[in-house]
Amino acid sequence: MSVSEKNKLATPTYSGELPIHLRREAIIRTIRENQVVVIAGETGSGKTTQIPKFLLECGLGRDGLIGCTQPRRVAALTVAQRIAEELGVHYGQEVGAKIRFTDQTRANSRIKVMTDGILLNELQRDPQLTAYEAIVIDEAHERSLNIDFILGCLRQLIPRRRDLKVIITSATIDTASFAAAFEGAPVVEVSGRMYPVDTHYRPPAEGVEEGDYVQHAAQIIETIIHENQAGDILTFLPSERDIHELNRLLENGPARHCDRLPLFGRLANADQQRIFRPGGRRRIILSTNIAETSLTVPGIRYVVDTGLARVSRYSPHSRTLRLPIEPIARSSAEQRKGRCGRVSNGVCYRLYSEQDFLARPHF
Secondary structure (H helix, E strand, C coil): CCHHHHHHHHCCCCCCCCHHHHHHHHHHHHHHHCCEEEEEECCCCCHHHHHHHHHHHCCCCCCCEEEEEECCHHHHHHHHHHHHHHHCCCECCCEEEEECCEEECCCCCCEEEEEHHHHHHHHHHCCCCCCEEEEEECCHHHCCHHHHHHHHHHHHHCCCCCCCEEEEEECCCCHHHHHHHCCCCCEEEECCCCCCEEEEECCCCCCCCCCCHHHHHHHHHHHHHHHCCCCEEEEECCCHHHHHHHHHHHCCCHHHHCEEEEECCCCCHHHHHHHHCCCCCCEEEEECHHHCCCCCCCCEEEEEECCEEECCEEECCCCEEECCEEECCHHHHHHHHHHHCCCCCEEEEECCCHHHHHHCCCC
């Protein structure tokens, strides 16, 4: 690593545009004084890309890696590329990413962004995490089996690795519970920058089957296009099959003149990255809950939310995993709504009633 590259890593610069920059000194001081820190940052605060830079400023990343987990592959790759760009270093060198079947890190890497499954595998091979100086668990509120296992392992590890820093972050988090689980770890709250978002509840009309949410979403999208308001549309659907079905429905309507871009976990990385490169035409992003957190899709003004997601559930009777489609919690609905309030005023269409929303659990 050249001297200039070392300097870029040792003294990162900041644009000052993100809300988390206002709390930078407080966050760095808290990290230096504590082994575990919980950071509750609202959507749009900049926590995902800026906290690794704060850790560099704390002097971490010299004798070991700064590891940052993301729940999804596309987020891990995109976040790593963004951090490398902001630091002015080469992606895949000083800052890299590792996901299933793909390792874009090197021996000289200092920041390693990975899926939580990758870190869990590394914990199995090396329970002491000797390669790391700091671990950032982002989007901890998703509470997947991987994340819960990782948090449990870290809780047991930190008394034996007093030199290891652990940062737990989320947009929506039960901070008291997380802090208590780590012996009263300090909590730093960061406000987000949100433009006003109008929420419209559009439950199915009487006589329409509630399960026909794909047809319902198509109607709302065509209404938005008919009103001819500028801005891209992000639609949340529970499954890959629903995405393909909605895409077919839109082919024969006014949406045929738009770029329709699918986004789901099994999609090839090159196709996933297309959503970050706006073209000349209006875009309609058809996504699973992969776009709910971490990722900022540029240009989104409208969100169409079916209020559903495919959730992994373990059946103790059959000892198998199921993937039923279930209503999302209110926190997830707010996350989805926040996708269209990042760069301008937005509109969120919820394809269910307000009473339905209020009856859902908070988390």
